[in-house]
Amino acid sequence: MGTSLESAADEAERLRRCLNDLVSIMALPALWAGREPSQIVSTLLDTLRGMLRLTFVFARLPDPEGGPPTELVRMAEAAGGAAAARQISGSIDSSLGDAPAKWPSSARVVIGDADLSVASARLGIDGEIGIIVAGSHRLNFPDETERLLLDVAANQAAVGLQEARLLSEQTRRANESERQSRLIVDSIPGLVALLSPTGYIEMVNRPLLEYFGQTLEELRQWGTNGTVHPEDLPHVVEVFTRSITSGTPYEIVQRLRREDGIYRWIQNSGFPLRDTKGQIARWCVLLTDIDDRKRAEAALRQAYGHLAEAQRLSKTGSFITDLLADRRDWSEEAFRIFEFEPTTSITLHTIRGLVHPEDLPAYDAAYERAIEGVGFDMAFRIITSAGNLKHLHAVGHVMEEISGRPVFIGAIQDVTESKVAEEALNRVRSELTHVARVTTLSTLTASIAHEVNQPLSGIITNAGTCLRMLDANPPNIDGARETARRTIRDGNRASEVVTRLRALFSKKEFTPEPLDLNEATREVVTLSLSELQRNRMIVQSEFADDLPSISGDRVQLQQVVLNLLRNASDAMVGVHDRPRQLLIRTKREDPDRVRLTVRDAGIGLDRQTMDKLFDAFYTTKSDGMGIGLSISRSIIEKHGGRLWGEPNDGPGATFSFSIPCCARSVADAESAVKTS
Amino acid sequence: MTVRRSLVSIVDDDESVRESLPDLIRQLGFDVEAFASAEAFLASEFVNDTRCLVLDIAMPGMSGTDLQRELASRRETIPIVFITAGGDRTVRRRLLAEGAVECLFKPFSETALLDALNAALRMG
Numbered sequence: 001m002g003t004s005l006e007s008a009a010d011e012a013e014r015l016r017r018c019l020n021d022l023v024s025i026m027a028l029p030a031l032w033a034g035r036e037p038s039q040i041v042s043t044l045l046d047t048l049r050g051m052l053r054l055t056f057v058f059a060r061l062p063d064p065e066g067g068p069p070t071e072l073v074r075m076a077e078a079a080g081g082a083a084a085a086r087q088i089s090g091s092i093d094s095s096l097g098d099a100p101a102k103w104p105s106s107a108r109v110v111i112g113d114a115d116l117s118v119a120s121a122r123l124g125i126d127g128e129i130g131i132i133v134a135g136s137h138r139l140n141f142p143d144e145t146e147r148l149l150l151d152v153a154a155n156q157a158a159v160g161l162q163e164a165r166l167l168s169e170q171t172r173r174a175n176e177s178e179r180q181s182r183l184i185v186d187s188i189p190g191l192v193a194l195l196s197p198t199g200y201i202e203m204v205n206r207p208l209l210e211y212f213g214q215t216l217e218e219l220r221q222w223g224t225n226g227t228v229h230p231e232d233l234p235h236v237v238e239v240f241t242r243s244i245t246s247g248t249p250y251e252i253v254q255r256l257r258r259e260d261g262i263y264r265w266i267q268n269s270g271f272p273l274r275d276t277k278g279q280i281a282r283w284c285v286l287l288t289d290i291d292d293r294k295r296a297e298a299a300l301r302q303a304y305g306h307l308a309e310a311q312r313l314s315k316t317g318s319f320i321t322d323l324l325a326d327r328r329d330w331s332e333e334a335f336r337i338f339e340f341e342p343t344t345s346i347t348l349h350t351i352r353g354l355v356h357p358e359d360l361p362a363y364d365a366a367y368e369r370a371i372e373g374v375g376f377d378m379a380f381r382i383i384t385s386a387g388n389l390k391h392l393h394a395v396g397h398v399m400e401e402i403s404g405r406p407v408f409i410g411a412i413q414d415v416t417e418s419k420v421a422e423e424a425l426n427r428v429r430s431e432l433t434h435v436a437r438v439t440t441l442s443t444l445t446a447s448i449a450h451e452v453n454q455p456l457s458g459i460i461t462n463a464g465t466c467l468r469m470l471d472a473n474p475p476n477i478d479g480a481r482e483t484a485r486r487t488i489r490d491g492n493r494a495s496e497v498v499t500r501l502r503a504l505f506s507k508k509e510f511t512p513e514p515l516d517l518n519e520a521t522r523e524v525v526t527l528s529l530s531e532l533q534r535n536r537m538i539v540q541s542e543f544a545d546d547l548p549s550i551s552g553d554r555v556q557l558q559q560v561v562l563n564l565l566r567n568a569s570d571a572m573v574g575v576h577d578r579p580r581q582l583l584i585r586t587k588r589e590d591p592d593r594v595r596l597t598v599r600d601a602g603i604g605l606d607r608q609t610m611d612k613l614f615d616a617f618y619t620t621k622s623d624g625m626g627i628g629l630s631i632s633r634s635i636i637e638k639h640g641g642r643l644w645g646e647p648n649d650g651p652g653a654t655f656s657f658s659i660p661c662c663a664r665s666v667a668d669a670e671s672a673v674k675t676s
Numbered sequence: 677m678t679v680r681r682s683l684v685s686i687v688d689d690d691e692s693v694r695e696s697l698p699d700l701i702r703q704l705g706f707d708v709e710a711f712a713s714a715e716a717f718l719a720s721e722f723v724n725d726t727r728c729l730v731l732d733i734a735m736p737g738m739s740g741t742d743l744q745r746e747l748a749s750r751r752e753t754i755p756i757v758f759i760t761a762g763g764d765r766t767v768r769r770r771l772l773a774e775g776a777v778e779c780l781f782k783p784f785s786e787t788a789l790l791d792a793l794n795a796a797l798r799m800g
Contacts, residue, residue, distance in 0.1 A: 449761065449762060450734075450761040450762055453762075453781070453783055454690055454761045454782060456782065457693065457784065458693065458696050460783040461693075461696040461697055461783075462699075464700055464785075465696060469703065483696065486692070489692075490692060490696075
């Protein structure tokens with residue numbers, strides 16, 4: 001009875017303990033909420049080891065992904081390490097087989113040198129979650145209560161692990177998704193921030209953090225920490241607040257302080273991200289550093305400003321033009337020069353309409369050549385719609401060809417002021433030249449007069465004295481003879497003066513050298529071209545390719561050419577009813593002669609006065625000295641050649657000279673002068 | 677008795693003038709002294725006796741007009757007849773305005789010379 005009482009008390013105690021243990025096990029899931037599977041298993045094993053006084057307790061959880069299973073072990077003595085787990089795992093496997101699902105619920109297993117009673121409990125219906133193996137030295141392990149506790153615990157653990165797995169899967173997915181978005185956001189080269197619907201910065205990407213060199217917490221103080229340039233802050237706050245309040249996107253260009261402390265221009269764009277119900281879930285903010293662009297724009301604006309200013313100052317417009325398509329790209333100044341409204345569509349017709357009538361032939365000619373792809377460099381006048389006369393200088397060259405059509409790039413300059421100045425200068429210069437010529441002549445005549453008058457005076461005085469001496473009573477014969485002798489001497493002296501003068505005039509430095517008449521002529525044409533063009537002459541040159549070199553005085557021959565060009569130009573000044581054509585031509589005449597002709601379309605020659613043309617002091621011009629042609633002829637004759645003029649069949653005259661190309665000696669040339 | 681004839685002094689750098697002109701003036705009834713330069717005349721003993729000065733304008737060194745001014749500054753009132761080979765006729769008016777009796781342009785006639793000398797002597 002005592003034994004039964006005793007065992008009844010024991011039994012009660014055993015039941016009470018069992019209930020406590022059950023309660024403890026039932027309470028476990030509350031501890032497991034939100035824990036990792038390994039933590040769950042750990043607490044489970046700890047609880048079972050203590051509760052069932054186990055020698056060891058082992059759990060094996062297969063990896064859902066198919067990897068090696070997770071194994072944990074708790075030993076009576078101490079927490080089992082990985083090595084203990086491996087030893088127990090290996091012993092169990094070798095004793096019970098390698099398929100845990102087929103392990104018996106209880107068995108005896110030798111682990112190390114111990115012979116143990118083991119009980120297994122599957123986690124999950126088919127042990128798919130894992131298995132727990134508990135071992136004890138006790139031979140009766142597990143008793144009924146122990147089996148119950150083990151099964152209940154395994155059940156609880158299975159449920160707990162199931163939930164944990166589910167949770168961890170969700171968390172993992174959520175984390176993965178977060179990680180992916182993060183990755184995407186961070187790899188955006190732009191600066192991105194996500195804001196709450198109220199404008200609180202929730203998240204920024206890595207480039208943004210690095211750009212500003214601030215933590216997220218610091219960035220949230222953007223309104224007060226100087227990140228926004230103080231000058232921009234009021235505007236930024238206003239726009240941002242309005243946008244957040246109204247839910248409309250914003251775009252601000254502002255300065256923000258980079259991590260190096262430098263404020264840079266940033267384009268700040270914000271737009272709301274809405275959820276399925278259309279509510280604003282977040283704001284997305286993109287910051288773009290446009291400082292370099294802004295600087296480039298400013299530099300470009302400045303450069304353009306300078307260019308425009310330079311064009312205005314120099315009164316030079318630039319243009320790109322496709323003549324055939326009549327498409328033009330003109331600078332502002334070009335519009336200003338022509339006095340076109342900037343909105344005007346300019347056609348070739350409108351420009352040509354402004355060209356001065358006298359310049360139209362030259363303009364058209366240049367245009368015709370330009371269509372062929374020949375560059376141009378020309379001066380012409382325009383009369384603007386307001387009636388202003390302008391002198392323009394246009395230069396253009398082919399920039400490219402678009403479908404076979406030349407596209408010109410060029411500049412057009414308003415040279416009116418310099419032209420007017422140049423004309424004034426030319427007037428002064430020609431007046432000066434005239435004054436100088438008159439001065440020279442008067443000096444010359446004075447000295448000639450002095451030289452000649454001196455002996456003439458002597459002749460008259462002596463002759464008078466002589467007569468008086470002869471008339472005296474008695475006549476002073478000796479005195480008369482002496483004065484007569486002096487008279488003869490002075491006469492000779494006068495004659496010498498004349499000879500000396502002639503020598504002075506005819507004995508110009510004559511320095512023959514081999515020369516290319518084409519080249520010498522071209523130089524003269526080049527030098528005279530602007531003056532000729534100023535007088536609206538259309539100058540054409542035809543130089544023979546086969547011209548032999550001649551021997552002559554370059555400067556003197558150039559003076560002749562210049563004189564002929566001047567005469568031609570002077571003859572055409574009064575011509576208004578036809579082009580002022582001036583043709584200068586060289587050609588090989590005989591095998592050993594070259595000829596140069598200058599043909600004009602001027603007033604022409606009168607056959608009757610032709611012979612006088614070459615007389616000194618004969619002129620058909622009101623302001624001429626008439627000395628040019630006579631000097632020219634003497635120069636040509638000195639070169640062993642001849643100079644002549646003849647009327648054209650049409651209007652105008654042609655003057656020519658012809659000289660031998662092979663050098664003749666100066667003596668020959670001079671004898672030619674004397675015989676002519 | 678010897679009639680003392682009026683002294684005409686000639687200043688001209690041209691030797692032929694100094695050769696020929698004195699003979700003619702002597703034939704016209706005057707005493708004559710000829711000098712190759714203004715400086716030579718001023719240095720001579722004849723300045724006070726000269727009743728008329730026949731003076732070339734253009735000479736090396738002191739010119740005819742320089743001599744005219746020098747004499748004026750010395751308060752010598754010798755009547756001056758300028759002679760010149762230059763072609764500039766405008767000088768005559770200026771020289772007359774400055775007190776010259778006459779300005780003759782070479783070559784000049786006997787008559788013109790005589791008229792000028794007589795005019796000068798009337799003034800002296």
